[in-house]
Amino acid sequence: MTATQPEAQWPVYRRAARTVVVVDVVESVRLIEQNEEDTVRRWQAFVGEVVTQLLPQHGGRLVKSLGDGLMVEFAAVPSAIQCAIAMQSTIAKANQSRRRDECLYLRIGAHVADVIVDELDIYGSGVNLAARLTTLAGPGEIVVSAEVRDALTDGLDAEIEDLGDCYLKHVQQPVRVYRVGEPGDASVLGSAADPEALLPTVAVIPFRARVDDAEHAVLGDVLADEVIGGLSQSPHLHVISRLSTSAFRDRAASLPDISRPLGVRYVLSGSYHLVGAKVRLSIELADANTQRTLWAATLGALTNDVLAGDDPMVPQIVAEVGSAIVARELHRGATSPLPTLESCTLLMGATALMHRASFREFDRARQMLEHLADRHRRQPQAHAWLGKWHVLRVVQGWTLDKTRETQLAQASVQRALDADASCGLALAIGGLIQAYLKKDLAEARRHYEAALACNPNESLAWLFTSTLHSYQGEGALAGAAAQRALRLSPLDPLKYFFDSLAATAVLSSGDYEHAIELAQRSLKANRTHTSTYRSLAIAQVLGGHVDEARETVNALVKLEPELTVQGFIDRYPGQVSTQVQAYAQALRMAGLPA
Incomplete structure (x- = not known):
């Protein structure tokens, strides 16, 4: 050059x-x-x-x-x-x-x-x-x-x-x-004749940061989670879970775009910005049907006080939103979030990872939760999610020692309840352990009833209650509880799990075609969940679709080659119910070895 x-x-x-x-x-x-x-x-x-x-x-x-x-x-x-x-x-x-x-x-x-x-x-x-x-x-x-x-x-x-x-x-x-x-019609609600559908339903969308700040981006989720926790104390409202509303984080979505898939009429949304040690939150409650703003406010507080539950800002939002929707003051209930943004980020990341199909990511969630549990021993959330982690490990077939996993799950839930005896999440997971791992249905019922008494909108408690009713042959109650669970968490990252358990519940009510629909929807999202195949095959046989049931069992045994009809009976929590033999006979007709 x-x-x-x-x-x-x-x-x-x-x-x-x-x-x-x-x-x-x-x-x-x-x-x-x-x-x-x-x-x-x-x-x-x-x-x-x-x-x-x-x-x-x-x-x-x-x-x-x-x-x-x-x-x-x-x-x-x-x-x-x-x-x-x-x-x-x-x-x-x-x-x-x-x-x-x-x-x-x-x-x-x-x-x-x-x-x-x-x-x-x-x-x-x-x-x-x-x-x-x-x-x-x-x-x-x-x-x-x-x-x-x-x-x-x-x-x-x-x-x-x-x-x-x-x-x-x-x-x-x-x-x-x-x-x-292309997404289709995301309708998630049950029949309009369902009395629960008469209750007003509200979704709290994660609050949006006005300035792009990665370090404090999770604060909007934390504030929304606090509001969800307060509103969920009311037996007069359906409150959509944070796992579903977080799908709308940072989306430029219209009110109809939010209300249709969530099945809600009322939407609470807003934005925040930080000024030094203070957070300033501007929020509004809107009627999605009329697209009118029903209530709006701009509030400020010290960030650390809000995270520690010591500032009246969140209880004020809960009371005023509740009054605007149901024309009466909501019961105030304080939550106890992890006290720092860093810990909140870890908790949210862990709960997302444990819902994925990869064992590497699943085990990473355990490491994160154990770190949080050690850092915040008097907070229930990390301990409760660890209990669910151990149950999911058994459900996914990622352990050969069911007894040890049961002990670890119970110990985690007990630590959560020691920290907060009214933690609905911990009580619901405790019931799951009793029903699925220990097959003590009476004790499971007591846990689920306690969870719903503490939080009437705990979606997992309603979901697990639906399966409890199905194990006991209470088909109508099982179907109603499953519909309530699906309505409360229509966009949960673990949606396939909700659909799978709802299929089990609907199956016990004799609505075989609906059970088939739910099971197939679950398998479309996750083709490795073996209990869904079992429910689908049973529903297909009882609904008169024997040839399709044989195809379903063929797919099932590829995933679980050691499964037999007797193994199903031994595993089924409702072993004393009259339906277990009918289910076993259906699996035999579908070609599952005796």
Whole structure:
């Protein structure tokens, strides 16, 4: 290079988390050979609409056009999947007037990863994986990685189907993949004749930070959780769980967009900002049906006082919101959150990880909860969730020592109750241990009744109560309790677990078709939950679908090859009920070995 020659200027690059979406045209070579000019013209029209309309609407960037495909990238997973669904919808409309052999079909793959980004391109193994995922998609399909699926809410962002572990070219280990599609009607409520449906229902959306501050981003969740805890003390309200309302964190959603999937009429939302040691919260309560604001306030407090439960701000919100909804003062109830933001962040992260299908992430949740429990020995939350962790370990089949896990679960719940004897979560999990691990249904009932006396809106207590009724042959009560649980937590990250147990409850009421629907919905989200297959097979036989039941049992024994009818009877908590023999006979008819 001479002194007069300018030095080459290379694009500046950086690392960033990006959702990479790869779009490929199915049988592009055949289409070009069939009618080159027409195919190119239609593809150019589609790319033009993507670039000028879809990408700006969803915050995406075109990385490259590949002749018969595209690569685009997004900062947020939900936006990426919404854009991918819109692409499939756009091409489907363009195909409406075409013969089948002329249609342009797309297959799309998506993965989120830390990649290298510059102004011209993106690089890294995550980009390669997104391209590999595309090969698993059929015409008109979208296939995504587990990392993408974990950032989506089933039924809200997309309809999600678990495809299991799949092998990809040049990828040594199998990859868990999911097929996603356009979300349908997310109605979660039961019959309008249900007397519980007459109670007003409220959702508290995590409060939004006015300034992007990662260090204090969790404060909005903590404040919302405190309000949920206070409102849940009222037997006159349905309060949607935080695990469901957190799906709307940082979303620009309208009131109808929130109320429809959650099945609520009233929505409490707002924003906060920090000024030194103080937090200032602006909130409003709205009627989603009329889209009118019913109550609004701007309140301030010392952040540490709010976290310690020593400031009247949260009880004031609870009282005024309750008065606006039911025209009477709510019973005030204080909660005891972990006293620091750092601990709250750990708790929220652990409860999310323990709901995932990966054992590595599941075990990471245990480490986080044990760390929290040791740091805050007089707070019940970490101990209660540890109890549930041990139960889930048995449920998932990740232990060979059920007796030890039972002892550890009971010890964790007891520590939670020693810290707070009225902790509804701990009481509900204590009942689960009695019913599922010890098969003491009378003691389980006492735990669930105590949990609901402390918190009438504890969704897990209602869910576990539904299975208790089913074990005792009380079908109508089981179905009613299951509907209450589903209504209180319609978007729970463990939704497949709610649907699975609800199927068990509905099965005992004799509504076999509804039980089949719930079980199939559960399996669509998680194809490795063996108890769901058992409930589905029984419902199919009793509903007259014996051939389908045999297929279900074939899938079940692949996951649990040692299972027998006698093993089912030994495991079933309702061994003294009249229905256990009917269920056992149904499994025999479906082909399960005796």
